[in-house]
Amino acid sequence: MSEFLQQLLNGLSLGAIYALIALGYTMVYGVLRFINFAHSDVFMVGAFIGYYLGRLVPENTVWGGLVVLLVAMLGCAVLGMLIEKLAYRPLRGAATLNVLITAIGVSLLLEYSGQVFFGATPRTFPAVFPSVNFTFGSLVISSNQVVVIAVAAFLMVALEFIVHRTKIGTAMRAVSLNPKAAQLVGINNDVVISFTFGLGSALAAAGGILYALNYPSIDPLMGVMPGLKAFVAAVLGGIGNIPGAALGGLLLGTVETFVNGSQWSTYKDAIAFAILIIILLFRPAGLLGKSTVEKV
Amino acid sequence: MLTVSNLEVCYGAISALRDISFTIEAGRIVTLIGANGAGKTTTLRTISGLLRAKKGSITFRGEDISKLPPHLIVARGLCHVPEGRMVFSNLTVDENLAMGAYLRHDKAKIAETRDYVFTIFPRLKERLTQAAGTLSGGEQQMLAIGRALMGEPKLLMLDEPSLGIAPKLISTIFEKIVEINRSHGITILLVEQNANLALEISHDAYVLETGTVAMHGPSAELRNNPELKAAYLGG
Numbered sequence: 001m002s003e004f005l006q007q008l009l010n011g012l013s014l015g016a017i018y019a020l021i022a023l024g025y026t027m028v029y030g031v032l033r034f035i036n037f038a039h040s041d042v043f044m045v046g047a048f049i050g051y052y053l054g055r056l057v058p059e060n061t062v063w064g065g066l067v068v069l070l071v072a073m074l075g076c077a078v079l080g081m082l083i084e085k086l087a088y089r090p091l092r093g094a095a096t097l098n099v100l101i102t103a104i105g106v107s108l109l110l111e112y113s114g115q116v117f118f119g120a121t122p123r124t125f126p127a128v129f130p131s132v133n134f135t136f137g138s139l140v141i142s143s144n145q146v147v148v149i150a151v152a153a154f155l156m157v158a159l160e161f162i163v164h165r166t167k168i169g170t171a172m173r174a175v176s177l178n179p180k181a182a183q184l185v186g187i188n189n190d191v192v193i194s195f196t197f198g199l200g201s202a203l204a205a206a207g208g209i210l211y212a213l214n215y216p217s218i219d220p221l222m223g224v225m226p227g228l229k230a231f232v233a234a235v236l237g238g239i240g241n242i243p244g245a246a247l248g249g250l251l252l253g254t255v256e257t258f259v260n261g262s263q264w265s266t267y268k269d270a271i272a273f274a275i276l277i278i279i280l281l282f283r284p285a286g287l288l289g290k291s292t293v294e295k296v
Numbered sequence: 297m298l299t300v301s302n303l304e305v306c307y308g309a310i311s312a313l314r315d316i317s318f319t320i321e322a323g324r325i326v327t328l329i330g331a332n333g334a335g336k337t338t339t340l341r342t343i344s345g346l347l348r349a350k351k352g353s354i355t356f357r358g359e360d361i362s363k364l365p366p367h368l369i370v371a372r373g374l375c376h377v378p379e380g381r382m383v384f385s386n387l388t389v390d391e392n393l394a395m396g397a398y399l400r401h402d403k404a405k406i407a408e409t410r411d412y413v414f415t416i417f418p419r420l421k422e423r424l425t426q427a428a429g430t431l432s433g434g435e436q437q438m439l440a441i442g443r444a445l446m447g448e449p450k451l452l453m454l455d456e457p458s459l460g461i462a463p464k465l466i467s468t469i470f471e472k473i474v475e476i477n478r479s480h481g482i483t484i485l486l487v488e489q490n491a492n493l494a495l496e497i498s499h500d501a502y503v504l505e506t507g508t509v510a511m512h513g514p515s516a517e518l519r520n521n522p523e524l525k526a527a528y529l530g531g
């Protein structure tokens with residue numbers, strides 16, 4: 001029983017990170033209907049901002065950790081908005097395939113620029129948050145897990161508030177539902193799209209920091225695997241659906257952790273893609289997505 | 297209030313509007329009528345900035361707006377209720393109305409406009425928390441018009457407000473259009489396939505044929521024009 005709880009906890013904290021990344025994929029899909037493959041590399045840049053900044057603030061302090069988190073989120077928000085403006089905005093109205101290929105190009109650009117500027121050798125992420133273990137019987141909770149779950153939960157509630165209770169959030173939903181009608185009520189769609197990229201990228205940066213806290217070896221290609229899995233999580237929950245992305249992330253992280261703790265642990269990476277194939281075969285709209293008939 | 301001159305619009309190589317010119321004076325209800333494909337919807341979309349003109353100019357209250365993006369055209373007081381209503385289906389009626397006032401910031405004034413919208417369409421007040429997609433066609437049309445009114449338009453453009461609506465509601469909606477024009481002095485540009493109805497409530501009319509203006513004049517006169525009767529008014 002305690003092993004089950006332990007694995008569940010580990011799974012939820014991994015899943016919370018997938019969820020944070022998946023939210024960015026799903027929000028961008030919502031407003032632009034394409035998969036921003038560069039998103040996983042924004043996650044990586046977030047971790048590297050944390051790495052460099054983490055050496056400037058005192059280690060093992062809550063405020064130091066929060067400063068690192070906030071600055072990385074801000075930095076990546078700006079990066080995400082820049083990517084949108086420079087790479088995707090000129091392609092507005094172009095075929096989706098063009099935008100998709102551009103996204104892969106931006107992803108490669110970030111990965112290999114990362115290798116040029118940060119070096120290809122893995123770095124050890126500094127312990128920016130205090131690190132202690134809480135023991136309840138045989139259950140061990142690390143403070144990093146507490147940080148991951150608390151930060152992720154806070155950010156998801158904040159996102160829910162922004163999307164449903166603010167004007168810009170309502171505008172995001174409006175653009176996602178009908179971009180033409182959004183323009184006709186006076187919404188500047190470019191501003192809303194830019195805001196969406198900023199928001200998604202900030203969440204990816206938070207994911208990057210939280211991931212690096214738990215797996216403290218970072219390198220410029222670190223985003224590839226978590227990025228792919230978060231993408232699977234977004235599809236699992238229903239691409240374009242915000243609660244779906246959160247649910248998909250938590251589910252995927254939990255399943256993966258349980259597989260990792262079982263005799264089939266070699267297949268822990270394969271499980272995500274098996275889930276993707278099954279979802280695409282049997283419920284392509286995802287768990288929370290509404291299946292719609294493609295209009296012609 | 298609005299002057300459109302020599303407007304030419306193409307979809308790729310196909311020209312949709314060849315040479316459209318018309319003028320709308322403040323306080324009037326003006327209608328564009330014509331068959332399917334005559335260019336009525338294209339004209340409205342070009343005025344509101346969704347489409348770009350190849351040639352010609354669009355002057356709204358003394359300013360050329362033909363190069364402006366849609367949100368800046370709305371900001372100048374020109375609101376467009378698009379064909380097919382295009383309400384935000386997953387948003388509530390309340391949120392749809394709030395989005396209509398997207399560019400306005402004075403909360404008290406927004407609330408005033410909202411009350412005004414409710415006096416015209418009391419039905420919307422009963423449906424406030426309902427998702428717009430669950431409304432009937434007629435109610436969605438009321439919402440689409442209400443949403444546009446929330447933007448405080450000086451000129452309101454309506455594209456086929458009778459399309460896909462229960463016949464019983466069509467006359468209500470047209471009465472409301474007249475009321476909006478009379479009580480608030482909002483100028484109206486109405487595109488309609490139902491020419492009889494459009495000529496009945498409008499002051500002036502333009503008849504479009506394959507991307508050009510074939511005929512124009514006071515609606516009362518056009519209603520008795522034998523040519524037009526034969527072509528559009530069912531004899």
